[in-house]
Amino acid sequence: MSSNPLHAIMNPSSIAFVGASNNFTKMGSLQCLNLMHSGFSGDILPVHPKEETVLGKKAYRFISDLPYAPDLAVLVVPTGLVPDMLEDFGKLGTKYAVIISGGFKETGEAGKALENRISDIARRYGMRFVGPNCVGIINTQLPLNMTIVPVLDYNGKLGIASQSGTYVTQTLPYLHKQGITISKAISIGNGTSIDIVDCLRYLGDDEQTTAIALYIEGIKRAGDFLEVAREISARKPIVAQYVGGTEAGARAVSSHTGSMAGPDYVYDGLFKQAGIIRADTIGDVYKMGWALASQPPLEGSRIGILTNSGGPSTGIASTCNKHGLDVPEFSDEVQKKVRQFIPGHASARNPVDLTFHMDMSAMTDKIPRVLFDADEIDGVIIHGIMDTGWMEMLFPVMEPIMDISREDFLELRKADIDGLVDISSKHGKPLIVSSFLGEEDHAVRAFKKNGIPTFDSPEMAGRAMAALYEHFLIRNRTHDKPDNNVKMPENVKAIVDGVDTEAFDEYTAKKILRAYGIPTTDEAIASTLDEAVGYARSIGYPVALKVCSPYIMHKTEQGMVHLGIKDDESLEKAFNSIRNKDGDSAILVSEMLKGDREFMAGMSYAPGFPPCIMFGLGGIFTEALKDNAIRLAPLSHSDAISMMETLSSRALLGPYRGMKPVDMDAVASMLVALGRLALDFPQIKEIDLNPIIITDGMPKVADALFVK
């Protein structure tokens, strides 16, 4: 743990700053000023070629002039100057840097070469750096903030690592307004030396950080990311947005951080496997992240909803249901208690709908207490506390006739929310608030100040609660690990090495599968008709006859697959028909399966990813329905089970229409083995097992294609 360079980078006691001047319109000057203003108590040492002082501090002409090796160097200089300056810091003995400057691999080949150069220099001097092409780092605990936007909240809770600098700078005032406080924030930039895996590990270790928010454009070490994330997500929530999965998204990513974006479904699989809660928008990342960071964990699926209005209550209830949460009707006992505090025609069932009601204490105190005390719900959502924000609006209407001061008027309805602000921590159950009012409202201000997530959207309150539920499920899932001690089956290496074509012939591919314990059709390879007849009789009719050649990829389309051959006579016809089309290749005699469902499994690669294992609906529906799930090898058994559970067509795996349920453990073992096969032989770039036919609930691979 202590080897993570971010521990040092986030907690320097001295910082050399190169690129600040006395010209305040320059980004470097703004950053240095902000750093000085952020409360950082260590030394700040500006380096400037001409100025005596920079922003009021003594400046050093050369890096080599610095009085000692500072803990951290910050570079906001023209791209071309970065390598030499980094080297100068290396010589001086500084081990860590933040390189703000852009113009590296995100701009093309020349930039990439320059980026390689700084990597080499850092390696030579044992240095690690954040960036380049980033906006820097924030530690609200130290405190330390070198971005161009001031931080307004210290000692926050949400840890952010972002491949967009904007999401730790431009959004700071937005976060402040939302009442969202951050613990640490890292702008990863191109992630050359310190990447998202380092950031994730650091935020996972950081005690101040209670939930982690990630903005991701591309991951270079997906295998490591998975390993780290899955360890963290079992105890600390992680929310992430990935945006590179579309054509325009990928183009934007490439000119932004120079990342290679991968297909969306690969990231979706990675997130599921890693236990990461996926958000669709950056707003959702922050808001869901904040609910997770600020509230006690949700310990079940039962949500109580308290509102003053049917629209929001329906929106919240509906969002909860859609995301798997329950909104159970309260017991008679609880309804009776609630009814004491609501008008006669209002509903106490859940959602509780107070309707229009002047007495705010029902909503801010009396009913919440009933709900939190009852052993019937695991979390509460409240919408509709209308406090001074509403009164402010009403004042011009009332003033002419009420003869009252604005202050006294606002007091008339000021809600006492003292009981609410710590009710969630007292009961260990989360509370989320929604209100259409904003900063102008006393209650909204108080909620935000006290760390109660407060959103201007009823549905967002429901969605954030659903994120807590996702984390509940992730915490409670089976945390088995892939078994990395399984040895490569004997003789397989010789078989694989023996293949000198790009594709493997079907017979060889299936031989390898069987060596890994993956069941396939019973089959044999025949060179003559007599051999074929002999095998067919021993396998038992009906059989299939297929050409078996690494050169023929579309054997069905070429008429070289004959299915359901019933006797010697038909076999002879089929054999001769294939021989007439292809005089040389061997012919595969294969068992005909009488299955009732067809699935598929496969393996492929995405840039930076370990082998991606796919399982889904097979046969002719494969491309039409694209119903499949991806996980990265090595797979644990429960990874494989979860692939099946997330299919849209998962009902087909059960006792569907009188069919025997699929043996999911058997399928899982296949998938785990497929992952090991892929890891054992990285030269195999693609595997396609389609169809996998289910017979009496058991899977068997009926066709297999391996491509190097």
Next chain:
Amino acid sequence: MSSNPLHAIMNPSSIAFVGASNNFTKMGSLQCLNLMHSGFSGDILPVHPKEETVLGKKAYRFISDLPYAPDLAVLVVPTGLVPDMLEDFGKLGTKYAVIISGGFKETGEAGKALENRISDIARRYGMRFVGPNCVGIINTQLPLNMTIVPVLDYNGKLGIASQSGTYVTQTLPYLHKQGITISKAISIGNGTSIDIVDCLRYLGDDEQTTAIALYIEGIKRAGDFLEVAREISARKPIVAQYVGGTEAGARAVSSHTGSMAGPDYVYDGLFKQAGIIRADTIGDVYKMGWALASQPPLEGSRIGILTNSGGPSTGIASTCNKHGLDVPEFSDEVQKKVRQFIPGHASARNPVDLTFHMDMSAMTDKIPRVLFDADEIDGVIIHGIMDTGWMEMLFPVMEPIMDISREDFLELRKADIDGLVDISSKHGKPLIVSSFLGEEDHAVRAFKKNGIPTFDSPEMAGRAMAALYEHFLIRNRTHDKPDNNVKMPENVKAIVDGVDTEAFDEYTAKKILRAYGIPTTDEAIASTLDEAVGYARSIGYPVALKVCSPYIMHKTEQGMVHLGIKDDESLEKAFNSIRNKDGDSAILVSEMLKGDREFMAGMSYAPGFPPCIMFGLGGIFTEALKDNAIRLAPLSHSDAISMMETLSSRALLGPYRGMKPVDMDAVASMLVALGRLALDFPQIKEIDLNPIIITDGMPKVADALFVK
């Protein structure tokens, strides 16, 4: 059109108000005060049993005391008083009312009876009313606002009809902050006399309303709604949220407006058919509605994106792509022009990413002009104008060293957005802005003031642009209407009337289908083996043999379906096997189809809906994949085509894996005819045609079930 009572209700010149007093904590008093304060220039006549004056206006003790029949009566009184008061207004000659009071059908049987009573009274006096159980109406043009929240923007553009009062009251300050202005707003309440169809028609007619936003908990006249909506959506955008589709959502709806919520997929089909853009959250309703109301229509799919940051640009681009919009790479010519205004390492490809840049005019003027002038894009999204909001935050950092006043400091970066505020109307192309800054930012304020949609979410900007694209597609879709002049086929009535069982036997069902021109398997009904053999030979082997009885619902499971019978001998065996299980029923001899794909069609009802026609993936996958689409009868030909186009498995309809493409017109004709059949015979409550087998691209119904 002029017969729509809302024209009068929204534009009264006098209003009697019952339920206001001088006690300002009562809802009625607040509403009346707000009405007085809203700028309404007509007479307001309070009715109060005791007070001489109410809120400074002369009060009348009894309704019958009123000096004349006011145009509109507003009732905010205890539930029990409503009927008599309504009757008093009826006697007086007042034709229109808004009944705010709740306690009607949303509370149960007694309330429902009371609601029926007020309906009867209204009918007797030829009155029409909004409500009950609502918060009233707003007309920002007259102006007139009787809700409990003041309106801050007059002569707005977005028309709202809502089954939640909150969404036209509590949200008013929220809308104001978003810069969203409303034209008219109607709180529908229980919709007893004036329902959502009336509101929709009114807003469709209203010239001030440029887009319509709906919040829906349940529709009682779905057929009329469809007809009205599809006429309006061809020229004016409609956005809607429907929330009743979950279990908890339905419960909340029922205690809210007493509506019967229907399944989500039925509403989804209705919205698609009606050309309504569906929103998932009320925030999206407003924001998408506002983009549609305020901007020129989008005339294509090509979006230009201009940002100062890679994160938001990727989020916007990705959202656009996901919703079908293109983010095309700019031509060399345009890129060259853009490059004049951006730093060397920044991208001009689209998204244009300025990166950090002090000169705001690149983003507020120079580059937008290039983009709008070029004939390469249909709409523009800009993110990242950081104006005084950012400077405000920086001021405390800069003040100590800059010796400058706050005002002068803010001026340093104040963007000139004069060119941007009317660029969209000038070019007839929409502009949407995203900024993480709020009211504190001069540019954000200016955008909002000038009606440029400005959201605090990059993805929302993309989503709102996608709503404009949806409207483009809706405007340009085929607007064919269902043909309502088709006569019922001859003899069918006699066949249907002849069925005295709950279910129809398969033979009869298919006879009816064929009468409607829906192709089925060739088949005949046999009572004896000889007959069966005769039919089988004339149909041609192989055939299917099935028991044919209205009493046997699961004939396959009972072993009374024999498929693929190849000759007389097998036929005899199958015939006898069925006879052994059922000695009486007729036996159906049916053609065996050699198809390559199976679909299904069906008909069912949802409360308040005309027949719902379904088309989807059939055969064994029906329940496992639930891939289907719903439209309401009567269907137009293009309604039926669009059902096929929205299937996830639509690839199966094309030239899939060497199969002949499905004749979509033939399938559409089937579906249109199925809709007519359902309308001709409302006694038939359920139809299930599954499978529909595709042979050589043509559909034929292989099995049919009708239930009365």
